[in-house]
Amino acid sequence: MNQPVTPETPATSGDAAGTPIPAVPMLSYREPRLVAHRLQRARSARRHLRGIRIALNLMLALALLYTVTLTKALLIPLVLAAFLGLALNPIVASGARLGLPRWLCASVLMIALIVGIGAGIGMLTQPALGWFHEAPAVIRSFVPKLKMITQPLEAASRATQSLVAGQGARAPAPTQSALAFNAWDVVATTPKVLAAILTVVLLVFFFLVYGDHLLRRLVEAAPSxxxxxxxxxxxxxxxxxxxxxxxxxxxxxxxxxxxxxxxxxxxxxxxxxxxxxxxxxxxxxxxxxxxxxxxxxxxxxxxxxxxxxxxxxxxxxxxxxxxxxxxxxxxxxxGRRMRLSPIAILLWLLIWGWLWGIPGALLAVPMLTSVKLVCERVRGWRWFALMVQR
Structure with missing residues (x-):
């Protein structure tokens, strides 16, 4: 006889062999709403976490920009020395492969560079100072040569003033300002410049001598x-x-x-x-x-x-x-691989020129190229290399 179905006993059905199969319990109509509500809360929490992460990343970027600006007196010589060390390292490595000590190759190379750069600066200092001292006189002699260009503009300006004021108004004579060089500013700036040059020279020398040793120590710190x-x-x-x-x-x-x-x-x-x-x-x-x-x-x-x-x-x-x-x-x-996007170059120049001035503008493109080469080999940052590549 068939067993009656009661609220306490779930209904069962049998297959062809007579094996009873338990019936699937019916879900309450409230459970789908509860699941949808939980999914919505999870999505909202993920959105909030994403917003918090973006805000923290922006704050971190602003903090880094402020730190880079605040420590530019330290970072500019360090970055310049790092690039010079990377550029000169193949020459020192070639001498080391020939059996010469690295310190000897680095010393000879640095002395040659210092002598060459010093001779070049000595040759160019006198003409540069001559241009600075003669600038007011040259400018005064240059102004009459622009008369052919300025005359139509002056005529248009006088005509406009006569129409507005009813009579021609004579423009006041421009005051001539001479370039003044304060000896105290030169004396106060010279020690800072000499200290920065000495810092760069010492850093480049130690990078050339001990750069490979430092890289070996960093590699030894790897886990496997x-x-x-x-x-x-x-x-x-x-x-x-x-x-x-x-x-x-x-x-x-x-x-x-x-x-x-x-x-x-x-x-x-x-x-x-x-x-x-x-x-x-x-x-x-x-x-x-x-x-x-x-x-x-x-x-x-x-x-x-x-x-x-x-x-x-x-x-x-x-x-x-x-x-x-x-x-x-x-x-x-x-080659094509080293080419950069003009938009990326201009943005990078704008950022580093704003942060570091003329030294930042000079170092911007080497820094961008180096960052691109690093990002090409670091997982998770290849998108940046693709963005800045031409």
Whole structure:
């Protein structure tokens, strides 16, 4: 006989063999609402946690920017020394492979660099000081040459003033301001500059001598052999590529400065070595450096030549040289992998120029390239390398 179904006994059914199968208990109509409510609360909690994480990351970024700005007197020599050490390390490593001590190779290299840079500064100091001292007189002689440009503007200004005021108004004569050099400012700034130079020299020397030893100690701190091997491969590849990039960029900029100096000498421009050095240093700042150097050469040409054609010819020639270098020479030598997005370069220049001034603008692109090379090999940060790549 069939067993009656009661509230205490759930209904069962049988298969073909007569085996009883327990019936599935019916869910209450409140349970789906409870599950949906819990899912909604979980999603809301995840959204709140994501918002808190974003806010904390923004606060951390602002704290880092403030710290970088506050400690720029310490970080600028350290970053500059690190880049110089990376650039010069292959030369010292080549000497070490020949059996020479690293300290001897580093000492000879640093002495040669100090002598070469000191000789270059000594050659360029006198022309630079001459331009600074003669700037007021040069500017006064340069103003009449702009009369052809300013006359239509002055006529339009007088016509506008006559229409507004009913009579011509004479503009007040501009006051001439002379450039004043305070000897006390020079004396107060010299010890800081010398201390920064000495710091960079010592850091570069110790990076060249003990850099590999420090890297070995960092690798030994890895937890396992696989991590050690991966760390060695990553560090060596980054060191090689960054040093190659810095050396290549320096040689390209030096060649650009030499070609610019020769071109200015052919055009009989004054102090071609000075403006060649300015072009070399400014080319470390992409786009902005070329525009600034072209403008400076145009002004110098207008100050030294009476006709507009010979005056603007050096600036136009330099613009053609930089266009050839930036679009053909540098991409061909460095390759596509080292090319960066112009938007990323301009944003990076804006950030580091705002934080560190002119030194930040000069170091911005090497820092961006180094960060890109590091992010390509660090898991989780490859998106940044793709964002800044051209």
């Amino acid at each position: 052999f696989s991590y050690k091997r991966h760390a060695v491969a990553v560090v060596r590849s980054i060191q090689t590529e960054v040093s190659r990039y810095i050396l290549t960029t320096t040689l390209i900029n030096f060649s650009l400065g030499a070609v610019t100096a020769g071109m200015l000498w052919l055009y009989h421009m004054p102090d071609p070595l000075l403006w060649g050095a300015v072009a070399m240093l400014a080319n470390f700042i992409p786009y902005v450096g070329a525009i600034t150097t072209t403008t400076v050469l145009a002004l110098v040409g207008l100050m030294n030549f009476n006709d507009a054609g010979p005056a603007l010819l050096p600036a136009l020639t330099f613009a053609g040289i930089t266009a050839f270098e930036g679009n053909l020479v540098t991409p061909m030598i460095q």
